[in-house]
Amino acid sequence: MIQKSYNTVTEAMADLTKRGYTHNFSIADGEDCIVCHAHEVKLSPNDFVIDEVYRFEGQTDPGDEMIVFAVASDKFKIKGIIVNAFGMYSDSISASLIEKLSIK
Numbered sequence: 218m219i220q221k222s223y224n225t226v227t228e229a230m231a232d233l234t235k236r237g238y239t240h241n242f243s244i245a246d247g248e249d250c251i252v253c254h255a256h257e258v259k260l261s262p263n264d265f266v267i268d269e270v271y272r273f274e275g276q277t278d279p280g281d282e283m284i285v286f287a288v289a290s291d292k293f294k295i296k297g298i299i300v301n302a303f304g305m306y307s308d309s310i311s312a313s314l315i316e317k318l319s320i321k
Contacts, residue, residue, distance in 0.1 A: 221269075223271055226273050226283050226285055229273075229285045230298055233285070233287050233298055238288075238297050239296065239297065240253045240255065240256065240298070241253065241255065241297060242260070242297045242298065243299065244301060245259065249262065250262075250264075251299060258293055258295060260292075264290050264292050264293065266288065266290075267286055267287070267288055268296075270287075271284070271285040273285070283300060283301065283302055284300070284301050285298060285300050286299040286300075286301070
């Protein structure tokens with residue numbers, strides 16, 4: 218797993234995009250998947266791998282705490298980014314997605 222160092226979420230997203238992670242994914246509300254709305258693709262936890270994870274902690278505001286995931290799917294030939302808050306501002310997600318997205 219490649220691990221770079223970024224100062225901001227924006228910097229991480231820009232570099233990942235340059236490296237081919239061009240699709241924006243979101244965590245599907247109430248479903249066991251991530252979604253790329255632009256291409257109407259849903260990926261279950263078994264359909265993708267997490268290539269890189271970057272965690273950003275807000276210096277003064279807990280609302281600034283974010284995680285950036287670089288994900289790839291060989292099955293769908295797609296690579297992209299998930300940006301999600303963590304802590305009390307995080308999205309509600311299924312147990313299998315929590316397990317898949319857990320930072321080890």
